[in-house]
Amino acid sequence: MGPNVELVSSSPDFPTQTEVVVIGGGIIGVATALSLVSRGIPTVLLEKGRVAAEQSSRNWGWCRRTGRDLRELPLINLSMQLWGEMNQRVQHDTGFAITGIAYAARSEAQWQRYQQWCREAQQQDIHSELLDGAKLKSRFSGLQGDFNGALFTALDGRAEPQKAAPAMVKAAQAQGLNLQQHCAVRSIERAGGKVSEVVTERGIIRCQSVVVAGGAWSRLLMQGCGLTLPQLKVLSTVLRTGPTDYDPGICVSFGKVALRKRQDGGLTVATSATSISDITPDSLRFARQYMPAFRAERQNINLRLGSRFWQELTRWQPGTPDKISLYERIRVLAPQPEATVVNTIASNLVQTLPQLGTLPIEQSWGGYIDTLPDAIPVISAIGNQPGLFLATGFSGHGFGIGPGAGQLMADLVTSSTPSVNPHAFRFSRFTDGEVVRAQHWL
Numbered sequence: 001m002g003p004n005v006e007l008v009s010s011s012p013d014f015p016t017q018t019e020v021v022v023i024g025g026g027i028i029g030v031a032t033a034l035s036l037v038s039r040g041i042p043t044v045l046l047e048k049g050r051v052a053a054e055q056s057s058r059n060w061g062w063c064r065r066t067g068r069d070l071r072e073l074p075l076i077n078l079s080m081q082l083w084g085e086m087n088q089r090v091q092h093d094t095g096f097a098i099t100g101i102a103y104a105a106r107s108e109a110q111w112q113r114y115q116q117w118c119r120e121a122q123q124q125d126i127h128s129e130l131l132d133g134a135k136l137k138s139r140f141s142g143l144q145g146d147f148n149g150a151l152f153t154a155l156d157g158r159a160e161p162q163k164a165a166p167a168m169v170k171a172a173q174a175q176g177l178n179l180q181q182h183c184a185v186r187s188i189e190r191a192g193g194k195v196s197e198v199v200t201e202r203g204i205i206r207c208q209s210v211v212v213a214g215g216a217w218s219r220l221l222m223q224g225c226g227l228t229l230p231q232l233k234v235l236s237t238v239l240r241t242g243p244t245d246y247d248p249g250i251c252v253s254f255g256k257v258a259l260r261k262r263q264d265g266g267l268t269v270a271t272s273a274t275s276i277s278d279i280t281p282d283s284l285r286f287a288r289q290y291m292p293a294f295r296a297e298r299q300n301i302n303l304r305l306g307s308r309f310w311q312e313l314t315r316w317q318p319g320t321p322d323k324i325s326l327y328e329r330i331r332v333l334a335p336q337p338e339a340t341v342v343n344t345i346a347s348n349l350v351q352t353l354p355q356l357g358t359l360p361i362e363q364s365w366g367g368y369i370d371t372l373p374d375a376i377p378v379i380s381a382i383g384n385q386p387g388l389f390l391a392t393g394f395s396g397h398g399f400g401i402g403p404g405a406g407q408l409m410a411d412l413v414t415s416s417t418p419s420v421n422p423h424a425f426r427f428s429r430f431t432d433g434e435v436v437r438a439q440h441w442l
Contacts, residue, residue, distance in 0.1 A: 002334050002365045003240070005050065005057045006166040011178045017206045018044045018178065020413055021198050022213060023185050023221065025049075026056035027399055028391050029213035030165045031406020032413075034090075034172040039414060043177055044205060045169070046198070048184035049331040052165035055215055056399065058238060058367030060270050061161045061260060062251050063400035064101045065126050066153040067117060067442040069376050072401065073124040074420040079404030083159065086403065092167030095160025095263050100250040102152040103442050104136060110442075111148035117441045118151065128153040142355050145254065151442075158251050158260050161399060184327035186319035188212075188225055188388065195387030199321040201328055209413050211389045216333055216368040218392035219282065220326070224318030225385060229378070230286045230430055231393050233368040234301070235276040237337040239269040239345055242360040246353075253442075257348040266362065271345050272442065275369075276338055277301050278308040289373040289430075293438045335366040371395045375438040379408050379425040389413055390427055 022033045025047030036043040063083050065076050082089075083096050105111040118128050131150045137143050173179055180202070187199045188210050197206045214221050219231040243265030251260040259269045277283070283290075294301065319325030342364045350357045372378065372393035382388040391409045394401065404419070411418045429436060 002053065002332075002367075003057050003162050003363065005052050005162045008051045008166045008169050008179065008181070010181045011173065013178070014180060014202055015044050015178050015205055016203065018042045019207060020044070020209045020211065021046060021205055021207045022211045023198070024213035024215060024217070025051040025165070025169070025179075025181065026054060026213065026215050027052065027165045027402035028215070028394065028405055028409075029211070030169045030172065031402045032211055032213060032391060032409040033177050033406075034168050035407045035410035036413065037172050037175040037177045039410065041414060044207070045172070045177055045179045046183050046185055046200060047179070047181045048327045050181055051169050051179070052161070053332045054334070055367040055369060056165050057161045058236070058365055059161050059396070059399045060238065060258065060268060061095070061158045061399065062101060062156070063096065063159055064153065064156045064251075065121070066101045066128060066151055066156055067103055067114075068397065069439045069441070070120055070124070071376055071424040071439070072397065073121060073126060075404045075408065076401050077125065078407065078419055079401045080155070080157075082403035082407065083157065086168070090167050090171035092170055094164040094167045096157060096164070098155055098157040099260070100152060100154045101156035102131065102136070102150040102250055102252045104150045104252070104254045105148040106146075106255045108148060113441050114149070114151040126153070139250070140248065140252070140353065142353055144352055144354060147254070152250075156251070159399070160263055164399075182331065184319070184325055185221070186323070186325045186327070187321045188221070189321070190385065193386065195385065201324070209387045209389060211391060211409060211413060213391045213409075215392065216370045217327065218370065218390065220316060220318055222390065225388065227382065227385075229390070229392070230289050230373055232277065232280075232282055232286060232290065232371050234371050234396075235278065235335055235338065235366050236369050236396070237270065237341045237345065237364060237366050239342065239361050240363040241266040241269060242362045244356070244359055246356060246359075254352050257345060257352050259349070267359070269345055269349055271341075271348065273300050274341055274344060275301055276304050276341070279303055279305045280309050280312045282312070286373070289436065293373055293375065296438065296440045333368055335368060337364045337366040369396045373438065374436045377405065377425055378427045379405055379412070379422055380427040381412055382427055
C-alpha cells in the first residue's frame, strides 16, 4: 500500500472536445494543466487511476537545487520561484517550506565533486556552500560516521508529496480544468498527419494537442505512437516514521540514509545508496545507452531478474482503440517495497543517528522512478508528429522541478517564448547524434 494521498473529485461531465489533453495526473501533468488553464487554454487532464497515486506521492518531497545536473539549473531556479508562490497561487497547502538541503560527502572524491559543482552552479546564480566535517557534525547531535563535509543550499526546501499535486489540481479545476480520473487513454490518433483525438475507455475526445506526462508509463504510450523512448524504471523505497520531537532542521542525505521532517510530525526516511532495477526486455533493448550511467552508479543499483521480465515481455503492449488496455488493468503502479532495503534503511538510520533507535517505522512503500540514459527529462514537442508533446524521464528529480517543467511544457504547447532554454530537454537528442551522458555530482 502506498502513502495516503489527498483525494480529488473528478469533473462531473465527460468532455468530447477540448484544445489540449494532458495524459497523466502526476506532478508534471498537473503542473502543465495548471499552467495551461491559467492562460485560458481549454484543457482536459486524464488519469487512469487517481491524481498523484504513483511516484508523485511516493518520492522524498525534496525541492532542491543542490547537486543537480547543470543542464537543469535554470529550470530548478524557475521551479523554486514557483514553489515559493504556490500556496498563495492555489489557495491550498502544498506543504512547501524553505528548509535547506545538505548532501554529506563520504569520500575525498565526492568532496572534490561538490567543490566543483559549487563553482559551476555559482555561475547560474545558485549560492550553495561547503560545510566541513566539524560544521556538519555540529548541526546533528550524536551523528556517527566519517564525513569529509557537506554540500548545503540554504534556499532549498521541501513540500508534501501527498498534498502538492492534489492542491494544484484543485486550483486548476477552479480555473476551468476538466479532470477525469479512472479514465485510461487507449490510443492517440492522428488525421492529416496531426494529432486529432485521444481514445479513452469512456469515449473519444477531439483535441489539437496532447501532452504525454505518464511517468513510468510514457515509454509504452509513446510506443503506441510509433516512437521509441529509451526509458527504464528504477524501484525506490521510502519509510515513514511515527511522530517524534526530533527535527533535523534541514533535509539531509548522509548517503546510506536520508531524512526530512514531515508536517505530521514524523520523518520521511530513504536512501540514495540503494535502488533496484528489474531486468526487463527494455533493459536489454536499451543496455548500450544506459551502460555509462550504470558503470558510474553500479554500487548503488541492484539488478534483479524476476517476474517483471516475463510480465513485461508478455503483457506490456500499447493500447488499441477497440480493446481493454493494460492501463485499465493496472490502474496504479504500486510496487511492493523490497524488505531487505526497508531493513537496511532502518538499520542505517540507527547507525547514523543512534538516538532514533526507538522510533517506530509506521509505513514503507515503493515507487517506480522513470529514468533516461542522461538522467535529465524530455520536455519537448515531437517534431514529426505535430500536436504531440512529451514531458517525462525526470529520473528522480521530477517533484521539485515539477512546477517549472509544467510551465515550460505549457510554453511549448502554446508556442510562447520558453521560460528557459528547452534545448537540453529535446526528444530528438536520442537520435540527432548527440553524445547522451549523465552528469554525476552527488
